Amino acid sequence: MKRKLWALLMAVVTVGSFTACGSSTSAPATVAKTEAAAPEAAKPENVKTQTWRMAFNQTEAHPQYRVMQEFSDSFKERTGGKYEIKLFPNETLGNQRETLEQVQAGTIEMSIVNNTHPGSVSDYFKTFDIPFVFNDIDHAIKFMLESPVMEEVKKDTEQYGFNIATYLPAGVRSMYTVKAPIKSAADMKSLKIRTMESDTYVKMMTYLGGNATPMAMGELYTAIQSGVVDGAENNEITYVNSKHYEVAPYWSETKHLIVPDWLIINHDTFESLTDEEKAIFNEEAAIAVEKVAKLWDEDVEKLMATLADKKVTITTGVDTESFRQAVLPLHEELTNANEKIKKVYDAVQAVK
Structure with a gap:
């Protein structure tokens, strides 16, 4: 970043x-533990x-x-x-x-x-x-x-x-798969991809041409290893720390979710x-x-650098625009269907 x-x-x-006052204040660049803001508490007997x-x-x-x-x-x-x-x-x-x-x-x-x-x-x-x-x-x-x-x-x-x-x-989420890299949205066709347990994620995969398999994180390594799914999407830290690279060695920087x-x-x-x-x-x-x-x-x-001596293929330069275009109808579907989603969505678009 x-x-x-x-x-x-x-x-x-x-x-x-x-709290009752209903107001918020901006924090300073470096938050100091001053007595005025929040004094240190002496431990009572x-x-x-x-x-x-x-x-x-x-x-x-x-x-x-x-x-x-x-x-x-x-x-x-x-x-x-x-x-x-x-x-x-x-x-x-x-x-x-x-x-x-x-x-x-x-x-x-x-x-x-x-x-x-x-x-x-x-x-x-x-x-x-x-x-x-x-x-x-x-x-x-x-x-x-x-x-x-x-x-x-x-x-x-x-x-x-x-x-x-x-x-x-x-962080930013990207795709990782078992058999081949993802270079454009066309490569998502028919792939079974683990997602979090979210209706929006399921719809996202449908628009991308793949098949979502919602499941908890603790189940994922075995699911990839056994062929229940063809891959997953997550951030780099989870990919490396959870050792998912061992069973899904193709990391593709789709950067589709923040x-x-x-x-x-x-x-x-x-x-x-x-x-x-x-x-x-x-x-x-x-x-x-x-x-x-x-x-x-x-x-x-640091963690992505550790993959240099592993059998991992990192694909940069993914056609992210093909992904964005594929899911734009989902933006319209969700904002038209729900006023709360639309309110926040419009606020996001207003921020430059």
């Missing part, structure tokens, strides 16, 4: 935007530490996991040991759909989920599952952090039992915090966005 890191913190709307569980579907090497570990450590320190966030990677608490439901029910307190899962309860989020809705990653980040409509989008989840703590960058991840928290859990604790939580969430963005870029470069 070629962008200045300060832009990541401009107009970040975190869960604190949706005999304080009982509350342990929150955070679910994550990727490995400990993932940049989001590493940043969330720092988030946990800092939040615990700054609340005087009152709260500890324990991370559970590798789908140990369930897949993303399951952990969203657990956060809603209060069975666990937090999770990181892909956009498609908030989209299962709030139509606003479905806009971000549309392929090529963003021009590039800079366009996506600018919209997520600066568009006024995002306050309304995030507010909508509270009625379903969870808050959006913050947006987390999740989909956000979201850090979510049970609504009642967040509301149980004091105003001071909410301020600390929100500040740490804003810092996490900057950290993830920086680590993401570094990890993509």
